[in-house]
Amino acid sequence: MLIHNISQLLTLAGGPQRGTDLGNLGLLAHAAVLVRGGIIETIGPENILLQTYPAEPRFDAGGRVVMPAFVDPHTHLVWAGDRAAEFELRLQGKTYQEIAASGGGIRSTVRATRAASVEELKTQARPRIQAMLNHGTATAEAKTGYALQHPGELHQLQALLELDAEEELDIFPTYLGAHDIPPEFQDNPDGYVDLLCGRMLPEVRDWWQSHAPGRPLPFVDVFCETIAFNLEQSRRILQTARNLGFPLKIHADEFDNLGGAALAAELGAVSADHLVKTSPQDISALAASGTVAVSLPCTPFGLADPHYTPARQILEAGGMLALATDLNPGTAWCESMQFVIALACRYLRLTPAQAIAAATINAAAAIGQAERIGSLEAGKQADLLVLSVSDYRHLGYRFGGNLAAHLFKRGELIY
Secondary structure, three states, X not given: OEEEEEEEEEOOOOOOOXXXXXXXXXXXXXXXXXXXXXXXXXXXXXXXXXXXXXXXXXEEEEEEEEEEOEEEOOEOOOOOOOOXXXXXXXXXXXXHHHHHHOOOOHHHXXXXXXXXXXXXXXXXXXXXXXXXXXXXXXXXXXXXXXXXXXXXXXXXXXXXXXXXXXXXXXXXXXXXXXXXXXHHHOOOHHHHHHHHHHHHHHHHHHHHXXXXXXXXXXXXXXXXXXXXXXHHHHHHHHHHHHHOOOOEEEXXXXXXXXXXXXXXXXHOOOEXXXXXXXXXXXXXXXXXXXXXXXXXXXXXXXXXXXXXXXXXXXXXXXXXXXXXXXXXXXXXXXXXXXXXXXXXXXXXXXXXXXXXXXXXXXXXXXOOOOOOOOOOOOOOEOOEEEEOOOOOOHHHHEOOOOOEEEEEEOOEEXX
């Protein structure tokens, strides 16, 4: 298929973007894209490609923007139930930490998720997947973490594998057994860490190798916060996971600066996520590493918290910044990367171009997939988004609606 009549083609070519280089869209005018076998074959001047491939099936983009489909590198896609009642409590003045201490928060979702079957988890996740696709996301990372026990965590992994096979969204799973201290270990958190390191992580590796043979191991993540796992517990979990061959991620500095971002950089984690209270020293450590800093602006927005990721400082230090939704039932039930871009422009002080790069090529780097997706280049997977507008700056400028007109996944028109 030859995609033509494009107002602005955003290629994002050249790989992940660091520091003040963020925002290079690789914008081409009067260009066309040739897709064959699910792969981008060539990009070039429209008049030349139309003449060279006169018999090629054509897709008329209608004089609108064509860009890479969004990549969402941090979601909690699979869960059961909701926490609408907690939202009301927060509006009445309760903090996230107070709600968690009283048995709400993550533990509320744990109770519902433990009681759900794999099929029920898939059924509840499917509308969220459809909403992600409808808003232009073609690839997403997705975490377990709402069972905090076997077999519940394995049920979530099973649901993610089956949804990846059955749905049009590409899903990259993360094992987050260290999302919180389960109620059974409330008075013995180190005992749960012992269980994770001594039994659960090795069993996850064995389970994965038998259920997803030939597929790379999932990421392993940990919630490094005062209300969850301290720095030493997080270090032990991540080092154990690394020794077992798992790639690493971390939740860090959402509420307190415990040093989780620097730990991620030290251990070679693929990403460190949240990063609201990150210190200048930790920002420097991230910038000197290959770890991607993933900002989740929907989360402070959802909590009505005025503090956001210090994105400008991360960029000035030379860090690699990505954006994600943090889709979850407690703080950020949002499937739209378009809304994330709008928040990033207002509260992280990014330009639309910077936010788009952070939501595509850098987001792909945050799941270790920048060589395959996140930009429009010959040889890459043909995941393309056609907007309903002719100027990319409407992303960020507009919010609350949906500017996605057409989505191509591996060269196939999804809608």
